[in-house]
Amino acid sequence: MKNAWHLRLAAGTVAIAVVGGIGAYAATHTTAETAAAWDAAWSAAPQLPSIGFEPNWAQTGFDNQTVRQVVRVTDGGTAARITLSNLYGNGPLRIDHATIARTAQGAGVESNTLRDLTFQGDTVAKIPAGQALTSDTAGLQLAPLESVTVTLYLAGPTGPATFHSQAYASTYRTGGNHVADPAASSFTEATHSWYYLTDIQVSGPSAHHGGTVVAFGDSITDGFGSTNDANTRYPDRLFQRLTDAGTPRPVLNEGIGGNLILNDSQWFGESAVKRFERDVLSKPDVDSVIVLGGLNDIGFSEIDLPTYKPNPQVSVAQLIAGHRELIAAAHRAGVKITGATLLPMKGAEYYDDTSAAKIRDLNTWMRTSGEYDAVVDFNAAVADPSDSEKLNPAFDSGDHKHPNNAGYQAMADRIDLGKL
Known part of the structure; x- marks a missing residue:
């Protein structure tokens, strides 16, 4: 790069x-x-x-x-x-x-x-x-x-x-x-x-010097619901898959729990569009980034808690515009960018008819627009087969929004290594 x-x-x-x-x-x-x-x-x-x-x-x-x-x-x-x-x-x-x-x-x-x-x-x-x-x-x-x-x-x-x-x-x-x-x-x-x-x-003869993958997003990238000190977040599992496949590449986790695509937060960091240069493009030898974000922009607006601020109503069109900013920045830097669909969250505090419809619409754009270089369908990887609006109970950490260790493994397994 x-x-x-x-x-x-x-x-x-x-x-x-x-x-x-x-x-x-x-x-x-x-x-x-x-x-x-x-x-x-x-x-x-x-x-x-x-x-x-x-x-x-x-x-x-x-x-x-x-x-x-x-x-x-x-x-x-x-x-x-x-x-x-x-x-x-x-x-x-x-x-x-x-x-x-x-x-x-x-x-x-x-x-x-x-x-x-x-x-x-x-x-x-x-x-x-x-x-x-x-x-x-x-x-x-x-x-x-x-x-x-x-x-x-x-x-x-x-x-x-x-x-x-x-x-x-x-x-x-x-x-x-x-x-x-x-x-x-x-x-x-x-x-x-x-x-x-x-x-x-x-540094040294054994260092890869190229091909770094950055996982960029919110708490689901950060690893909420995974076991402490066990390295079972989805980026950890992705690195293990790359290693097992005989194609090891550095994988960096640049998730921040609660992070928003469009707005800064006192608790949850600068917006994704603002911190993308610092936390992704500035890293040595980055060739590929996976973006998972938007769930908090959608969900914060559905509840009124002090920690979930700012929480303006955010349209799908506004979120798509934010994703387009990330795509353009990656392309200017010569970095391949993969978009990830938002996970289902029926039963979580964020969930209502409005948030569910926004998730569906954003995921449809992600899957069909062709604007990302590649798409990984995390939603399909962890959805309940009997109700696509819910996390599969086998993958639910307990809050109906974040995966457990098995869910993070399922997410990593869904990534096409050849498209990174």
């Missing part, structure tokens, strides 16, 4: 600005770092600090605490680097010490793989508000499907923390500086969100 991001990267630009979110979002690299060939191995979309659906540490932030985060990569290499985001910070962010290591179990790491991370040669990372910073290279052997642990020590008060709310993975915390501690015993607190960490990239 030869978009503007890659051209600037190849030119050795020191500060790279990505349009999207609040103001300019800059990911800073050294010139030497930009000269290396890097591939995306894992990513998560940053969000404004908020309460979320379960307790998290985003609004209070950190002070003399160590945060340990575990993620599973979808590409391997002999070197790694991370990106930390202060996009929603209310002031500069200081990371006093950071390490990366292969994961042992839970909050434990393999001690012989612990590597200090530096940032432009300094062990301290200083990230202005509204920006991001990428670390220097750390020599670390990683394989696809391996878990990697990033640990951050924050000596002073950070203020509210840029985070990813619904990680469906455990993040651990303890007091004091424990970044170099391989044991899990000190890390007695946990949440299911990620903090500051938005990207892990790999």
Whole structure:
């Protein structure tokens, strides 16, 4: 893919600005770092600090605490680097010490793989508000499907923390500086969100350097209803399918629970059309994106709850226009874009005659217009055979809107790998 991001990267630009979110979002690299060939191995979309659906540490932030985060990569290499985001910070962010290591179990790491991370040669990372910073290279052997642990020590008060709310993975915390501690015993607190960490990239002979697939959408892409720490979201299952087929490619999950196609939300991130450049097209070597979105635009307008705001009535024509913006942006960047039909949700709080009709109409456009390069019919993959408006009970997480682990597998199985 030869978009503007890659051209600037190849030119050795020191500060790279990505349009999207609040103001300019800059990911800073050294010139030497930009000269290396890097591939995306894992990513998560940053969000404004908020309460979320379960307790998290985003609004209070950190002070003399160590945060340990575990993620599973979808590409391997002999070197790694991370990106930390202060996009929603209310002031500069200081990371006093950071390490990366292969994961042992839970909050434990393999001690012989612990590597200090530096940032432009300094062990301290200083990230202005509204920006991001990428670390220097750390020599670390990683394989696809391996878990990697990033640990951050924050000596002073950070203020509210840029985070990813619904990680469906455990993040651990303890007091004091424990970044170099391989044991899990000190890390007695946990949440299911990620903090500051938005990207892990790999380099080396085994890295793919091309063909990255991005799954882009809302909570169904994010993995709501999947088992924590089990990596059973549909993008996880898709990567496993690609691997089993002998055609492994990195798969990034850029879902945000509650995300809307057309409107920004305090809880659920910038709109899909606004964050598409930052969260999809700016990633290295993206060739393909799967878009699943619109259910919240339709559903929020049918109920009146504080968290489901903004909730204006949104027409199918307006949603189609939003999807067309995503299609055009992908095509300008030379990226293949696949549209996904919305899932059925009869019995969910969103469901009524109006929302049901909008889902049917949007799905009909998706299937028949030919505007997306390809279409994956997730609706058909998980619908109840006896009632197409409902999730198949075998695939229902319990809220009649989000799939369970089996449902996410059915979604991944529906994707034609040859059309990605």
